[in-house]
Amino acid sequence: MSRTEQLARRTGVEERSRGRWLALSVLVLAVLLVAVDATVLGLATPSLSEDLKPSGTQLLWIGDIYSFVIAGLLVSMGSLGDRIGRKKLLLAGATAFGAVSVLNAYATSPEMMIVARALLGVAGATLMPSTLALIRNIFTDPRERSLAIGIWGATASAGAAIGPVVGGALLQHFWWGSVFLINLPVMIALVLVGIKLLPESRNPVAGPWDLLSVGLSLVGVIGVVYAVKEAATHGMTWEVAVAAILGAGALYAFVRRQFTLPSPLLDMRLFRHRGFSGAVLADLLTVFGLSGLVFFLSQFLQLVQDRGPLEAGLAELPAAIGAVVTGLVAGRYARRYSVRSVVTGGLAAIGAALAVLTMIHKESGYPLLGAALLVVGLGAGFSFTVTADVILSSVPKEQAGSASAVSETAYELGAALGIALLGSIVTGVYQGFTAPASVSGPVADAAHESLGGAVEAAGALDPQTAAHMVGAAQDAFVDGLRLASGAGAAVLLATAVAAWFLLRGQRLQESVEH
Numbered sequence: 343m344s345r346t347e348q349l350a351r352r353t354g355v356e357e358r359s360r361g362r363w364l365a366l367s368v369l370v371l372a373v374l375l376v377a378v379d380a381t382v383l384g385l386a387t388p389s390l391s392e393d394l395k396p397s398g399t400q401l402l403w404i405g406d407i408y409s410f411v412i413a414g415l416l417v418s419m420g421s422l423g424d425r426i427g428r429k430k431l432l433l434a435g436a437t438a439f440g441a442v443s444v445l446n447a448y449a450t451s452p453e454m455m456i457v458a459r460a461l462l463g464v465a466g467a468t469l470m471p472s473t474l475a476l477i478r479n480i481f482t483d484p485r486e487r488s489l490a491i492g493i494w495g496a497t498a499s500a501g502a503a504i505g506p507v508v509g510g511a512l513l514q515h516f517w518w519g520s521v522f523l524i525n526l527p528v529m530i531a532l533v534l535v536g537i538k539l540l541p542e543s544r545n546p547v548a549g550p551w552d553l554l555s556v557g558l559s560l561v562g563v564i565g566v567v568y569a570v571k572e573a574a575t576h577g578m579t580w581e582v583a584v585a586a587i588l589g590a591g592a593l594y595a596f597v598r599r600q601f602t603l604p605s606p607l608l609d610m611r612l613f614r615h616r617g618f619s620g621a622v623l624a625d626l627l628t629v630f631g632l633s634g635l636v637f638f639l640s641q642f643l644q645l646v647q648d649r650g651p652l653e654a655g656l657a658e659l660p661a662a663i664g665a666v667v668t669g670l671v672a673g674r675y676a677r678r679y680s681v682r683s684v685v686t687g688g689l690a691a692i693g694a695a696l697a698v699l700t701m702i703h704k705e706s707g708y709p710l711l712g713a714a715l716l717v718v719g720l721g722a723g724f725s726f727t728v729t730a731d732v733i734l735s736s737v738p739k740e741q742a743g744s745a746s747a748v749s750e751t752a753y754e755l756g757a758a759l760g761i762a763l764l765g766s767i768v769t770g771v772y773q774g775f776t777a778p779a780s781v782s783g784p785v786a787d788a789a790h791e792s793l794g795g796a797v798e799a800a801g802a803l804d805p806q807t808a809a810h811m812v813g814a815a816q817d818a819f820v821d822g823l824r825l826a827s828g829a830g831a832a833v834l835l836a837t838a839v840a841a842w843f844l845l846r847g848q849r850l851q852e853s854v855e856h
Contacts, residue, residue, distance in 0.1 A: 362490075365476070366480070367535075367539075368532060368536045368540055369473040369477060369540075371528055371535075372436060372472070372532055373473055373494055375525055375528045375532065376439075376469055377501025378508070378525065386509060386521045387640060388644050388797075389518040390518045391794035391795065394450075396452035397792075398790075400453075400456065401794075402571070402762070402765055402766075404455050405765070406765075408459045408460070409755075409757045410460075410463070410563075410564050411460045411467070412750075413563050413564075414559065414560040414561075414562075415463070415464060415467035415559075416748075416750045417559050417747045419431065419435075419467040420475065421608065423471060423475060426544065427543070428472045428476050428479075429472075429540045430542065431472050432468065432472035432476070432536065433540075435472070436469065438464070440529030442461045442465050443526065443529075444523065444526070445461065446519070447520065449519070470746070470753075471747040472746075473494065474491075474746035474750070475745075477494060478734045479541075479543040480543075485673070487735075488672075488673025488676075488727075488731050489670070491727055491731050491734070492671070492727050495669040495726055495727045496665065496669040508524055510655030551607070552599075552603060552605075552607050555603070555608075556607065559593075559607070562590070562593035562596055563589070563593070564589065565585050565586070565590070566585075567589075567755065567762065568585045568589070569582050569585040569589060608744055609744060612736070612748065615736045616845075617681075617736055617844075618737070620732075620845045620848070621685075621728075622748055624689065624729050624840070624841045624844075624845075627833055628692065628837060630756040630764075631693070631760065632696075632718070632722070633759075635696065635827055638826070639658065640654055642820070643657055645793045645794060645819075646704055646793075646820060658715065660713075660715040661716065661718050661719035663719060664715075664719025664720035664721075664723060665719040665726075667719075668688070668719075668722075668724045668727070672723060672727035672728050672731075673731055673850060675724070676850055681848040684724050684728050686841045687724065688721040688723070688724030688728075689721060689835075690721070690834075690835060691717050691718075691720060691721030691724075692717070692721035692834045693831045693833075693837075693838060694717065694831070694835075695714040695717040696718070696827050696831035696834060697827075697831040699714050699823075699831075700825075700828045703820055704817070732848060733748070733749045734746065734749075760830075764830060768822035768823055772790075772815070772822045775790070775815055775817065777790070778811055778814075780807055781803065785799045786799075793815055796811060796812055797815075800812045
């Protein structure tokens with residue numbers, strides 16, 4: 343080979359390498375978009391509650407309908423990306439996500455907000471599986487892919503930090519709807535740059551997209567999650583029983599149908615891989631244990647400890663910082679030690695931090711909360727990054743979209759169930775507080791709907807009575823938060839034990855794919 347040919351070859355390799363990392367920068371913009379939206383809602387909840395005046399049930403629906411819809415559609419959208427092209431689906435979804443964000447920003451009623459969040463879930467379902475599937479196809483070197491996944495996860499954590507800070511700054515000066523409009527510049531940058539830099543990839547032998555399977559997965563996931571949520575909130579009723587039977591029946595039919603299709607929407611044989619199944623289960627239970635805390639933490643900081651929105655956002659930073667730090671080195675540590683030790687250690691750290699949070703009270707100083715959040719972030723960075731790598735490495739790259747969708751479905755399903763069940767623990771304990779005897783029925787009813795409702799209802803009372811009622815409501819809210827943290831700690835510690843056995847012998851890839 344001549345010197346000129348060697349130089350040309352070296353230059354081509356460098357350009358391809360540089361192109362991979364430039365493409366990754368576009369993909370992480372999509373991750374940023376979703377992460378910012380997810381965290382900013384919790385921060386905006388108090389002012390949103392004051393403006394739209396949702397009931398306690400409506401407030402939970404606003405919080406979890408996005409996760410319900412996205413969980414129901416992720417498998418379908420991941421499979422669609424494998425068929426029509428992941429780049430095409432990602433850019434179309436990002437455009438829709440930005441447009442629907444405007445609808446969220448200008449919602450004028452709780453019902454409109456719930457519908458807008460559901461539509462945002464439809465758009466969001468196209469983004470996360472597409473980004474991970476593209477990473478799986480762009481980065482053929484396993485060590486590079488581990489770093490890329492770490493950057494992907496670190497960006498999600500950074501978005502979780504940026505969302506509250508930027509949202510808090512906006513809420514200091516503008517109305518709650520402004521927190522959704524920050525999606526627009528990110529969406530515009532993603533689409534304009536992604537058109538040029540992202541390579542297209544698809545499964546060349548994926549077969550047709552089965553619409554009946556799409557409907558069954560959507561009805562099944564939403565039916566089961568709705569039944570769990572309603573049973574936790576209102577107990578077992580005939581409506582809950584019907585939803586549970588319908589959802590379980592649809593999921594059963596979905597699984598049966600996948601085994602009969604020559605080109606299934608989801609290849610159920612993926613779950614025969616112990617590492618794949620163990621990683622998916624770990625993700626689902628981890629997010630389940632964390633989500634109730636995340637959803638109610640902003641309310642604790644603002645409505646119990648009387649912090650401003652920006653201060654509350656800054657107070658949540660340690661979790662994101664911890665996740666960024668460990669996410670970037672998680673792959674290296676998993677290769678040096680073992681997958682199961684890194685994942686199990688991360689999960690146990692999160693469980694221990696949640697156990698510490700069972701000791702918080704209204705006057706708790708920030709060092710306790712900040713230290714616990716930092717440990718949560720450190721543990722999450724280790725566990726989520728390595729499980730994502732395991733899931734992607736367990737399947738051929740042609741099925742990357744479906745595998746990524748399963749991973750994200752576990753994440754969103756865990757979030758929805760966590761908000762429903764752990765959130766119902768907080769709400770149930772909260773609603774048991776006793777209002778002062780002099781408070782009239784309608785005011786007392788409004789106060790029992792939510793902590794935000796109690797703070798607003800207190801404005802119509804004399805100062806002494808208002809202070810008494812708000813104090814009792816805050817005490818009840820903190821009692822519920824402590825109980826939910828304890829339940830989350832138990833789930834995380836049990837998940838750590840399960841991961842130790844399920845991920846036994848699991849290793850990350852070492853050799854380059856060809």
